[in-house]
Amino acid sequence: MICLPERNSGHTLNINVASTSKLSTREPLHGYFREFCLSTIHLFQGFDFTLLERDDFLEDSVREELVVPLLSALGYSASPPNQIIRSLHLQHPYVYIGSVKKPISIIPDYLIKREGENAWILDAKAPKEIIDSGKNVEQAYSYAIHPDVHVPIYALCNGRRLTIFHVSRWPAIFDAELSDLILQWPLVLDLLGTRAVWPEGRHPLFLPDFGLMMRKAGLDRDNDGVKLFQIIDAVPIEYVAMVQDDLYCATGRYIQEYAKGCFAASMITFDFDSTTYQQQFLPALPADLRDHVCKSLTRQPFSILLKESEVPIMLVSATMGDMVYENKNENYCPLIAQTFDALS
Helix, strand or coil, rough: CCEEEECCCCEEEECCCCCCCCCCCEEEEEHHHHHHHHHHHHCCCCCCCHHHHHHCCCCCHHHHHHHHHHHHCCCCEECCCEEEECCCCCCCEEEEEEEEEEEHHHHCEEEEEEEEEEEEEEEEECCCCCCCCCHHHHHHHHHHHHCCCCCCEEEEEEECEEEEEEEECCCCCEEHHHHHHHHHHHHHHHHHHHHHHHHHCCCCCCCCEHHCCCCCCCCEEECCCCEEEEEEEECCEEEEEEEEEEEEEEEEEEEEECCCEEEEEEEEEEEEHHHHHHHHHHHHHCCCHHHHHHCCCCCCCCCCEECCCCCEEEEEEEEECCEEEHHHHECCCEEEEEEEEEEE
16 A cells, blocks of 8 residues: 555545556446556557667657657647646756755656646656666656646656656655556556546645755765755744654744745754754744743643744754654655754
């Protein structure tokens, strides 16, 4: 079973491979089962997968021979409302994540619209390309989270495999050999089809997690594998908790202007030890709020959600944490805070 988030509602969709075909014993050729049968009749029919071993079978061949039939079988075409948009270029070809401006140098081959709304992207790669980690995946993710695109799903196909990612999950949520894809076709339809069971609405997401964005975009470390030091400016601290002895966390909504008048928001979580709490975090708070936070963190539930009028704005220095945590709605990756300075 794969658990995928429907983040606006706060509920989790459980997609069970064994039950996704939704078969009806009374009407076996109606509804979903009919779609399943018709869409797979011509999927990769007659394609010789040994061609992938040839040096001249490159990215364009993957697109023409495999990706185009795949998108057609999923129910998409060049016409609205379930539409294939080829290589949509961005007015601002970069994303800001923290203090880092990440250029988007690779434009995915396909932006897929479902009922006229951006739904997911697909990038075709040559058979020798790696599509489950590394630069190809990082670039696809950066494109997916761009405010002009803003889709929850991004997928890569190199002719050998189809790998599907969710912007708020770590690692991939689906991975299968293309030659065996028909065996998992009901699940592929549930994830990518025109009647996918999710997402619903235009942006069915909570705010994305800042730390996970950094990791997915490949911005958590430099080329030598050394953790990058981040200066996070103007962070509103809205929630503070003592997670356990010698472990505190602070969370807030982080809003960045990536172009004039254009903003992107994320949730950011900082973890820090008791020394940082005593010597950095508390001194950065106004005196009355400092007392309020201290009292709240010494009794159940050992946390405090601050009122809007109380929220302090801080400048925080931090590095990426090593852990990716999971709850029922998402994965998230806290940053390890080192210093806190009050801005207001």
